Amino acid sequence: MRGADIELARRCREGEAGAFEELYRAQGGRLFALLVRMMGSPQEAEDLLQEVFLHAYRKIGSFRGDSSLGTWLYRLAVNQCLDHLRGRQARMARTTDSIDEDGAAEPVAAAPALPEAISRIDLERAIAQLPEGYRAAFLLHDVEGLDHHEVAGALGISTGTSKSQVHKARLRLRALLGGSTHGGGR
Amino acid sequence: MDCHEHALTLGDLVDGTADPGAARAAAAHLAACAPCRALVDDLARLRLAARTLETPVPPPHAWPRLAAALEAERQRTSRGWLGLGLTPWGWMPAAAALALIVGGLSWVGERLTPDTLPARTIAGPTAAPRGGDGGDPEALRLAETEFTQAIAGLEAATQSASTIDPLAADDLRAGVAAIDAAIGESRAALAQEPANALAQEALLDALRSKVALLQDTVALIDDQRDGPAGLGAPDPRELRQ
Numbered sequence: 434m435r436g437a438d439i440e441l442a443r444r445c446r447e448g449e450a451g452a453f454e455e456l457y458r459a460q461g462g463r464l465f466a467l468l469v470r471m472m473g474s475p476q477e478a479e480d481l482l483q484e485v486f487l488h489a490y491r492k493i494g495s496f497r498g499d500s501s502l503g504t505w506l507y508r509l510a511v512n513q514c515l516d517h518l519r520g521r522q523a524r525m526a527r528t529t530d531s532i533d534e535d536g537a538a539e540p541v542a543a544a545p546a547l548p549e550a551i552s553r554i555d556l557e558r559a560i561a562q563l564p565e566g567y568r569a570a571f572l573l574h575d576v577e578g579l580d581h582h583e584v585a586g587a588l589g590i591s592t593g594t595s596k597s598q599v600h601k602a603r604l605r606l607r608a609l610l611g612g613s614t615h616g617g618g619r
Numbered sequence: 620m621d622c623h624e625h626a627l628t629l630g631d632l633v634d635g636t637a638d639p640g641a642a643r644a645a646a647a648h649l650a651a652c653a654p655c656r657a658l659v660d661d662l663a664r665l666r667l668a669a670r671t672l673e674t675p676v677p678p679p680h681a682w683p684r685l686a687a688a689l690e691a692e693r694q695r696t697s698r699g700w701l702g703l704g705l706t707p708w709g710w711m712p713a714a715a716a717l718a719l720i721v722g723g724l725s726w727v728g729e730r731l732t733p734d735t736l737p738a739r740t741i742a743g744p745t746a747a748p749r750g751g752d753g754g755d756p757e758a759l760r761l762a763e764t765e766f767t768q769a770i771a772g773l774e775a776a777t778q779s780a781s782t783i784d785p786l787a788a789d790d791l792r793a794g795v796a797a798i799d800a801a802i803g804e805s806r807a808a809l810a811q812e813p814a815n816a817l818a819q820e821a822l823l824d825a826l827r828s829k830v831a832l833l834q835d836t837v838a839l840i841d842d843q844r845d846g847p848a849g850l851g852a853p854d855p856r857e858l859r860q
């Protein structure tokens with residue numbers, strides 16, 4: 434698989450006709466899904482998708498195959514998202530949960546459990562309320578199915594931080610969806 | 620028992636990635652901690668729900684729009700390399716090719732008749748005596764003066780050539796040296812026969828080539844000065860169909 438990625442990157446780098454479209458067809462859908470949920474708007478996601486692939490076009494020469502092309506593109510996409518979001522929100526309160534911040538333990542409370550059926554709409558809304566760092570890690574791991582090593586590569590963090598971010602995102606979602614957080618120590 | 624101590628392991632349990640030792644310890648904790656059991660149950664359902672979320676798909680026009688933006692980018696980045704149509708990372712072979720092309724000009728120039736000399740469109744001096752009977756030496760002198768002044772201005776503009784990669788700069792210098800050699804040979808021939816039309820054309824073509832090369836060099840320096848970030852993507856909103 435990694436060999437196929439290196440070969441596709443080489444074809445893109447050499448300007449082979451159709452190679453970049455092949456890359457787009459293989460990765461564009463997954464990136465778009467991530468971008469929609471990160472940005473909260475399909476229109477903004479489409480604009481960012483353009484920027485991500487243009488950035489990839491300029492930088493494909495730097496791809497060495499240390500990670501998969503998908504992970505490499507995820508990293509470009511997340512960086513673009515965070516740049517845009519941070520510019521847009523100008524460090525509003527909820528952005529204070531930076532991607533590298535381990536943060537304090539989640540509060541403990543007697544927890545009403547999640548509702549029996551988790552509505553997709555409610556879950557989408559709750560994901561949109563996550564701090565960016567938690568949201569990126571959760572989307573990559575729980576929605577897109579990357580393992581923590583891949584998430585770490587895409588976000589430029591350690592595997593341990595990835596686990597921590599995903600766990601905190603889940604606790605926050607549980608709280609937002611009607612339950613409450615638990616597991617912060619007692 | 621400290622629930623926090625097992626927090627990340629509970630996450631690993633949900634993912635099925637906990638190592639056996641940690642899993643055994645967490646299981647022992649779960650057996651005695653109803654809130655943590657409820658938490659694990661919730662996290663597992665949350666994870667399952669996340670996996671079943673619908674996947675948004677890009678609109679059909681996204682690829683044509685991106686393809687247009689990529690083409691615009693390709694053209695913009697190749698402009699500084701004499702329109703060779705190279706990708707941004709392809710400049711090194713381009714520099715070598717440029718040196719070969721320019722280096723061959725003096726050789727080619729000696730073998731082509733004035734009417735078949737390659738015409739290069741340049742925004743520089745255009746005066747040039749033509750004619751099989753030989754041009755007016757005075758007209759040639761005026762044209763040469765114009766070219767020389769244009770070259771001096773362009774050479775001043777290329778003094779920042781240190782912004783070009785050293786290898787590319789070497790190749791460009793080699794190209795200029797080859798043209799200078801051709802200019803020197805033509806001038807030597809004209810010193811012997813001032814009305815020699817072939818020598819006049821060879822001189823003027825060499826001067827035109829030098830102007831064109833220096834113009835391309837200035838364009839390249841401008842592009843390099845802008846840097847990768849300066850390659851700025853077109854505003855996607857402008858490209859939207």
